Amino acid sequence: MARPLADLLAANIHQHIATSGIAPGTRLPERMLAEQFNVSRSPVREALKRLAAQEIVFAHPDGGYAVAAAASKATVDADESNDGDDDEATYLAIAEDRLAGTLADRFTENELIRRYGVTRAQLNAILRRMAQEGWIERRPGHGWMFLPVLTSAETYRQGYRYRLLIESAGVMEPTFRLDREALLRCRAEQEALVNGGVRTASPAALFDANSRLHETIAACSGNLFILEGLRRLDRLRRLMEYRKAVDRDQAERRCREHLTLIDLLLADQREAAADFLKLHLHNAAREKASD
Structure with missing residues (x-):
């Protein structure tokens, strides 16, 4: 018999915590989890209650739930x-x-x-x-x-050239508005990867964490064409990313660059952030093209 949705979701959230290396104390917003697992907030809330009973998460004093210290020691059934x-x-x-x-x-x-x-x-x-x-x-x-996906090395390289055109431009858009809360959530995720999570995370988990950051920055641009263009490209390139062997050292270096990029944005150094983003994407394209 199939398990209730909340039970399945609890197992998926637990696995996400374990594979992503999310640090104890990190908040787990219901909205973020609902978007990640494509469900409503109600089953997410029930799943978090189950994880709280297992001491994987705990009720945060300011509301919602956060990762418990025991989560790193606990194992999924x-x-x-x-x-x-x-x-x-x-x-x-x-x-x-x-x-x-x-x-x-x-x-x-x-x-x-x-x-x-x-x-x-x-x-x-x-x-x-x-x-x-x-x-x-x-x-x-x-x-x-x-549905169509990128299937050749050339279209993959074209995807990176497209990103070089739109992502840094998005940071300099006159409609750019920083979503500090969303960026801080991404920062916690990237920091967890740098602190060991990148060594065990699956290719899918790495792709999701990194594309989530870039799409969050694109959303800050206030330009729907930039955001939707990047989202569509991410869907197209997902399978090519999975196919490539994960170089854990390169992946960790890119996560460290993500932290630098986030900190520049949080400090309102947009021009420096746009320049750094160009360099980051150029280096990532060069490394992955040689895989």
Whole structure:
């Protein structure tokens, strides 16, 4: 029997805390978790209550919940952990097969169940994630279809050149308004990665944390075209990022650069932040193009 949504969500949040290396005391806003897992705030609230009962999180004096000190020592239930590992492996296998051209544009759930040896419940969870991330959609009536993604080294490089054009320009937009609270949440996440989390985080977790920061900065621009352009590109390049081997030293260096970028923005040094962002993206493109 399928577990209630709040139970599944609690396991996912716990796994997110563990793999991202989020520091004890870090606040866990309901809205942020709801957006990340594509659910309403009500099941997030119930999931956090369950985690509080397990002492993974605690009720913060100012409201909401924060990561407990015991969270780093606690482990996810063995069956849940194994299920999560299996789901992640299947998810990445589908991504790899799609990029390799061995999966047709259109497919059914039964075809994937036979191909990857997963249960229908496991596949449904994976399909929900893929749909949320924007690289599949349900077909009218029956089955699913893959949406366009970047599939070649050249289109991948073009994506970075596009980012060089729009992201730093967004910082200098006259409509730029700093969302301090959102940037501080990103800072806590990046700091947790620098403090060891980057060594164990999955490629998906690293991609999500880093794209969340860049999209947060784009949102501050006040220019919807910059924000939506970056979001669309992130959906397109997601699978290419998963396919690349993760160089943990490079990943840590990029996270440290993220902290510098955030601090420049928090100090209202926008011109310096825009210049630093250009350099950061140029270096990232050069490193990843050589992977």
